Amino acid sequence: MPPDLIERPIDFLFAEHHRQRQAANALQLVGDSEVNKSGVRKLIEFLKTDFAIHVADEELSLFPLLRQYCLPEDNIGNLILQITEEHKKDKETVASVISILEGLLAGHALNDKFRQVIRAFAEHIRQHLAIENATLLPIAHVRLDSEALSVLSNMMKERRNLRKQ
């Protein structure tokens, strides 16, 4: 990620979504039985770090700001509820996917059930991104003013131990 992108926090979230789409594509390949150990290692690392931090950016920083800045007609409460539900399911699935991937690194074979879990997770990531890119981030773009964006950016930096402005 370009280091100063976090100064534009919504663009940063879009860029993280792009990385998640790449991760979903990589997971799909693993699900289709193309196992590349260094790729699998990177996937595990991504799911344990940046993927988890991104969910915290949304739930702990972006959502409270949206609740504060959106207008009633945005119906933001319902969207946040839907996305939070998906994150909850993701957290459970991520744990299983990581343990399957770690098993692969340890030399275990991928059975049909595991393959199915990985493919379904890849598909779920793609659907989740599509919703957030089409609704959540465009609303944030319209409603958050420069003050809110700077609060968001600073919270995201703090989460990554980066210096605030």
Ligand SMILES: [Fe+2]
């Ligand atoms: Fe997201």
Ligand SMILES: [Fe+2]
């Ligand atoms: Fe999300």
